[in-house]
Amino acid sequence: MTMTIPAAMPDLAGHAEPSDAAGTTATSLYDAIGGHAALVAAVNGLFGRLLADPELAPFFPGGVGERHRRYVVTMLAEALGGPHRYRGPGLADSHQGLGITGAQFDRTAAHLVATLDGLGVPADLASQVIALVAGLRPAVVTA
Ligand code: HEM
Numbered sequence: 001m002t003m004t005i006p007a008a009m010p011d012l013a014g015h016a017e018p019s020d021a022a023g024t025t026a027t028s029l030y031d032a033i034g035g036h037a038a039l040v041a042a043v044n045g046l047f048g049r050l051l052a053d054p055e056l057a058p059f060f061p062g063g064v065g066e067r068h069r070r071y072v073v074t075m076l077a078e079a080l081g082g083p084h085r086y087r088g089p090g091l092a093d094s095h096q097g098l099g100i101t102g103a104q105f106d107r108t109a110a111h112l113v114a115t116l117d118g119l120g121v122p123a124d125l126a127s128q129v130i131a132l133v134a135g136l137r138p139a140v141v142t143a
């Protein structure tokens with residue numbers, strides 16, 4: 001009888017060494033970028049950039065409140081495979097009527113790339129984050 005190749009390597013289960021992360025699916029993108037703390041920093045950085053961008057700031061006339069920041073952190077955490085579950089309003093409902101264009105979505109995504117880069121998130125991980133965020137586009141873009 002021939003040997004079976006193990007689908008997973010149980011002996012690696014307890015070792016989350018960074019060198020293992022790239023080659024396996026055991027580590028979520030959420031963990032790979034640094035978990036909750038990294039996402040909070042990313043969302044705060046992102047909103048700092050959005051509020052400083054004359055094209056996007058008008059969407060947030062009253063600034064960005066704590067609840068909104070938390071919602072976005074949780075929403076992204078879930079999208080990236082983290083343990084949290086987003087329970088806020090539906091993304092399509094939240095953005096309906098705001099008239100966000102595809103170009104404005106792309107501009108926001110570019111700010112997210114710059115933010116992740118500024119936080120030292122490796123480019124390959126950042127592009128995976130962006131690919132996931134791109135999947136949310138149909139819920140956000142209405143114009
Ligand atoms: C994938 C990208 C996005 C995610 C994950 C996201 C996430 C969210 C979430 C979870 C909410 C609900 C928050 C709440 O009700 O407090 C929300 C609301 C909102 N989003 Fe987004 N959003 C995205 C893209 C955008 C873009 C591109 C814009 C504008 C350029 C935008 C502008 C807004 C505004 C103005 C609100 C309402 C804010 C408020 O009530 O204070 N969002 N977003």
